Amino acid sequence: MSSFTQTVVAAALLALGAHAAQAASVVKVDGSSTVFPVTEAVAEDFQKSMKGAVQVTVGISGTGGGFKKFCRGEIDVADASRPILKKEMEACAQAGIKYVELPVAFDALTVVINPKNAFIKQLTVEQLKKMWEPDAQGKITSWKQVDASFPDAPLKLFGAGSDSGTFDYFTEAVVGKAKSSRGDYTASEDDNVLVQGVSRDVNAIGYFGYAYYAENQGKLKAVSIVNKQGTAVQPAPAAVLDGSYNPLSRPIFIYVSEKSLEKQEVRDFVTYYMKNASKLATEVKYVPLPAKAYETALEHVSKKKLGTVFGGEAEIGVTIESLLAREAKL
Amino acid sequence: MNSADIPVIRKIIQRNKRWDLIFAIAGFLALLLGVLTFLALFVQMAYTGWERLTPEFFTNFPSRRAAQAGILSAWVGSLLVMLVTALSAVPLGVAAGIYLEEYASKNLVTDIIEINVTNLAGVPSIVYGLLALGVFVYGFGFGQSILSAGLTLGLLILPVVIVATREAIRSIPLHIREAAYGLGATRWQVTRDHIVPYSLPGILTGVIIGMSRAIGETAPIITIGALTFIAFLPASPVGPEFPWLSFEWLKSGFTVMPIQMFNWTSRPEEAFQQNAAAAGFILVLMTLAMNATAIWIRYHVRKDIKW
Numbered sequence: 001m002s003s004f005t006q007t008v009v010a011a012a013l014l015a016l017g018a019h020a021a022q023a024a025s026v027v028k029v030d031g032s033s034t035v036f037p038v039t040e041a042v043a044e045d046f047q048k049s050m051k052g053a054v055q056v057t058v059g060i061s062g063t064g065g066g067f068k069k070f071c072r073g074e075i076d077v078a079d080a081s082r083p084i085l086k087k088e089m090e091a092c093a094q095a096g097i098k099y100v101e102l103p104v105a106f107d108a109l110t111v112v113i114n115p116k117n118a119f120i121k122q123l124t125v126e127q128l129k130k131m132w133e134p135d136a137q138g139k140i141t142s143w144k145q146v147d148a149s150f151p152d153a154p155l156k157l158f159g160a161g162s163d164s165g166t167f168d169y170f171t172e173a174v175v176g177k178a179k180s181s182r183g184d185y186t187a188s189e190d191d192n193v194l195v196q197g198v199s200r201d202v203n204a205i206g207y208f209g210y211a212y213y214a215e216n217q218g219k220l221k222a223v224s225i226v227n228k229q230g231t232a233v234q235p236a237p238a239a240v241l242d243g244s245y246n247p248l249s250r251p252i253f254i255y256v257s258e259k260s261l262e263k264q265e266v267r268d269f270v271t272y273y274m275k276n277a278s279k280l281a282t283e284v285k286y287v288p289l290p291a292k293a294y295e296t297a298l299e300h301v302s303k304k305k306l307g308t309v310f311g312g313e314a315e316i317g318v319t320i321e322s323l324l325a326r327e328a329k330l
Numbered sequence: 331m332n333s334a335d336i337p338v339i340r341k342i343i344q345r346n347k348r349w350d351l352i353f354a355i356a357g358f359l360a361l362l363l364g365v366l367t368f369l370a371l372f373v374q375m376a377y378t379g380w381e382r383l384t385p386e387f388f389t390n391f392p393s394r395r396a397a398q399a400g401i402l403s404a405w406v407g408s409l410l411v412m413l414v415t416a417l418s419a420v421p422l423g424v425a426a427g428i429y430l431e432e433y434a435s436k437n438l439v440t441d442i443i444e445i446n447v448t449n450l451a452g453v454p455s456i457v458y459g460l461l462a463l464g465v466f467v468y469g470f471g472f473g474q475s476i477l478s479a480g481l482t483l484g485l486l487i488l489p490v491v492i493v494a495t496r497e498a499i500r501s502i503p504l505h506i507r508e509a510a511y512g513l514g515a516t517r518w519q520v521t522r523d524h525i526v527p528y529s530l531p532g533i534l535t536g537v538i539i540g541m542s543r544a545i546g547e548t549a550p551i552i553t554i555g556a557l558t559f560i561a562f563l564p565a566s567p568v569g570p571e572f573p574w575l576s577f578e579w580l581k582s583g584f585t586v587m588p589i590q591m592f593n594w595t596s597r598p599e600e601a602f603q604q605n606a607a608a609a610g611f612i613l614v615l616m617t618l619a620m621n622a623t624a625i626w627i628r629y630h631v632r633k634d635i636k637w
Contacts, residue, residue, distance in 0.1 A: 026583070030555075033596075040559045041394045047561050057583045058559035060593075069555075190596045215598035284394060285598070 025265040030059035031066020031079030032165055033189075034209055035252045037284040038104055038277065039079050045280070046272045054265040063165045064088075067255075071095050076260035077270070080253045081107070081165035086312035098258040098306045102274065102297045103323055105281035105288050108210040108235040109170055109248040112220040114202045119143070119150050122224040122232035125247065128174045131157065131205070137182040143203065157185035158194045158206030170207055173247045173316045195219065210235055211285035228317070240287040243319035251323055252286070258306060267301070274298045289320060296327050305330050372614060379608025387608060391561035392590065396601030401609050403560045404590035407476070408545060408616070410564060410579060411586055414480020415544050419487050420537055424526075426488075427495025427533075432521055451489035458486045459550030467554050474555035476564060477580040482550050487540030494536015498529035528635055531628040538624035542617045548588040558593050560585050587613045 029039055036058060043056035061069065063080045070078035071092040084092075084101070092099065111128065113120055130136060130146050143150035160167040162179065172178040186197055191208040198204040199219035213222055213235070224232035227246045239245035254273065260266040274297050278288040299305075309326040390400025426447075434440045462482035472478040502525060510520045564582035567575065587609060594606035 028583075036558070037394065040392075043559060044391075044393055044561060052562065055562040056559075057557045059555060059557045061555070191598065192596060195598075212598040215600065 025053070025263070026055045026057065027077065027260075027266055027269045028057050028075040029077040029079060029254075030061050030069050030075045032063040032081040032252070033060040034063075034081035034107060034165055035079035035104065035254065036060050037211065038252070038281050038286060039077075039254065039273075041280040041284055042269075042273045042276060045276065046269055049272065050268070054268065056269060067091075070099070070255060070257065071097050073097055073257070073259070076257055076263070076266050078255040080255060082169060082250070082314060083253065083310035084255060084308050084312065085314070089308070089312050099255045100258065100261070100300055100304065100306060101308045102254050102256065102270070102300065103251045103289060103293060103327070104254055104273070104277055105286040106240045106249050106251055106320060107286055108237075108240050108245055109166065109173070109207055109250065110210050110213040110235045111205065111207045111223040111225060111248070112198050112213055113205050113223055114198060114200075115219070115221045116202045117221065120205075120223055122226055124226040125174055128225075129176075131155065132159070132171070132181055132185075133175045134180055134182050137184050153203045156197075156201050156204040157182075158197045158204055159185050159187055160191075160194075160208060161187045161189040164189055166207075166209060168314070169250050169316075170248075172314050178314050210287075214285040237282075237287045241290075241320060243321060246319070247317035249287075249317075249319075251289075251318055251320075256301070258304060261301065261304065270301055271298065274301070290324070293320070293324055293327065296324070300327070300330065372611070375607045375611045375614070377607075379604055379606075379611050382604050382608035383611070387605075392559055392585075392593075393561075396597075396599055396605055399594075399602070399605055401587065401590055401612065403563065404585050404587045404609065405612070405616075406563055407556075407560075407584035408586045408613075410476050411479045411483060411551075411584065412541060412545055414476060414580070415483040415487065416537070416541060418481055418484035419491050419540065422484075423488050423491025423537075424495050424533055427492045427499065428521060428525065430492070431496050431499040432517060432525060447489050447492050451493060454549075455486055455547050456549040456553060458482055459553030461485070462550060463554050473581065474557070474583060475581045476584050478554050479551050479556065479584065479586070482554055483544040483547060486547065486550065487537075487544050490540035490543070491533070491536055494539070495529065495533050498532025498536070499525055501532060502528045527631075530631050531635075534624055534627055534631070538620055542620055545586075545617060545620070546588055546613065548586075548592060551586055551589060556589050557583050557585050558589060587616070 027043075029043070039058050043058050047054065047056055058079075059066075059075075060079075063078075063082055066075070066078040066080065067084060067088040068091070069075045071088060071094075073095060078099075084099075111123065127146055131140060140146065141155055142152050143155050144152040146155065159181070160170065162181075167181070168178045171181045175181060186194070188194055191212045194206045194208055195212055195216050198206045199216070205223075213220055222235050224234045225245065225248055226232045227244055229244070231244065233239050233245045235245055235248070240249045243249075254270075256266065256270055261270070274294045277294060278291065281288040307330070309323075309330055386398075387400045388405065389402055390398060391402050392404075393399040430440065430444065430447075459482060462478060462485065466472045466478040466481050467474060472481075506524055506528070507520060510524055515523070560583060564579035564584060565576060567577070567579055591606050591609045591613065594602040594609065597603075
């Protein structure tokens with residue numbers, strides 16, 4: 001046994017002394033679980049196209065968790081389901097991390113009900129607010145309290161858990177303040193739990209990203225949301241593109257570190273991302289941006305246009321058009 | 331005692347036998363409940379995931395297309411992490427156990443250590459994850475690597491290994507020790523030639539129980555930052571150049587089976603649920619295989635022990 005130990009120790013010392021083998025270059029991505037499906041698809045195809053010369057890792061620490069790692073310089077690219085916030089900008093600035101902000105696609109937050117629910121045709125943001133605001137806790141328990149024309153049936157709420165960017169955006173858009181929501185509802189970070197819940201209860205209502213609705217159309221019904229212009233609009237790619245599905249559509253982003261852009265493999269990855277985002281986003285049920293947006297984004301990468309066009313504020317109802325206009329001005 | 335008492339005694343015997351039967355049935359039902367629940371879960375996973383259990387499932391990387399997605403990076407990751415876990419926890423745990431049983435004098439300090447070790451076995455795994463994030467990932471700079479994960483899980487099962495080692499040592503009859511000491515053996519000689527070989531079956535059982543717990547752990551691994559999408563394998567431990575051994579893989583990013591499963595269950599597409607079931611089935615098989623190996627080794631080691 002002791003001779004075995006000696007052999008192992010000797011081998012370990014030899015290995016440590018020898019020069020480490022040249023490892024393949026790695027692109028590290030982490031962040032939002034909402035952006036994950038798009039980045040994963042890009043990473044998968046990119047690695048195939050490079051024939052294994054470049055390795056890409058994608059984690060899901062959430063948008064906030066991703067920015068934390070990003071501003072510590074641990075990762076090359078941050079997935080984000082909302083623009084970078086003031087606090088995160090400061091953290092990055094302190095660590096000397098500069099970044100390029102690239103919009104990747106749009107997501108439509110979808111409000112869903114049970115297919116057997118016959119009394120809801122459309123909902124206004126005010127009605128949603130009545131259901132979800134913190135003051136509703138314990139008080140608004142029947143559909144009749146939301147609108148007098150609704151029946152006196154129990155109101156069963158299903159929504160995103162408080163750690164997700166989806167929760168942040170929905171509360172900001174509906175209640176008017178991010179993270180401000182009633183607490184007495186069925187919350188889950190796993191959207192499939194919400195899908196199951198709503199599909200089994202006639203009086204249920206819930207919200208999550210469009211992809212989960214698109215994959216479960218047989219079990220769920222999407223509610224038309226009355227927009228700022230006063231028309232009720234169903235969530236759909238076309239309605240997101242023309243800006244009529246508001247205020248529940250939101251852009252999703254990747255942030256690329258300036259330092260990482262000096263590496264060839266990161267530049268290649270980002271270029272591949274922008275060139276294929278349209279096709280791949282559609283495949284994973286997100287709404288792609290117009291081709292022009294990706295061209296502008298690539299230009300920003302090559303010219304190293306740093307910073308954010310959102311000024312660190314959470315914003316509601318950004319349309320693709322206004323996003324394009326802002327990006328062009330950067 | 332006269333013959334008139336006999337019917338009374340018979341009655342007592344009958345009543346006692348009835349209780350015997352009642353307990354036997356209750357015990358059997360309790361056993362059945364546990365076994366059947368496990369069996370139902372196992373069969374359900376096997377049934378749901380059966381179609382996905384092709385050779386490609388084991389040799390493919392994860393993919394956004396359910397039909398092409400596989401568990402290659404996950405099972406390799408799990409295996410490598412377990413290797414580091416075993417290599418770190420077993421020597422430390424066994425040495426600590428032997429020291430506490432054979433060398434340490436009984437005083438307040440060892441009492442406190444004993445209580446702590448036992449308590450550590452009950453600490454929630456996420457706490458180990460947070461500790462490891464601070465110590466291994468950032469403190470020692472190991473990063474989000476196989477090394478960090480293996481050491482974290484090693485720490486997690488260390489108390490289990492220590493306790494198992496001590497139990498195994500305690501089951502060795504005292505007269506064996508006394509005979510050896512009587513012949514003039516030193517403590518180290520007694521430990522090396524008698525204590526360790528005789529307690530090996532018990533220690534192995536403890537190690538495998540610990541490892542079976544570790545392989546299914548997700549929380550501490552996620553805390554230290556295991557990845558969800560990874561479509562490459564860590565560097566090979568065997569290289570073409572001298573010295574033919576490389577430890578580059580220890581620094582590699584990784585994913586493990588439970589994380590891959592979790593990722594698949596939270597996908598919108600129904601087809602991924604099948605993948606998750608198939609991965610779960612394999613994970614259970616891996617655990618069962620580990621347990622089977624332990625039983626086999628135990629059997630063979632025990633055969634050689636002649637007291």
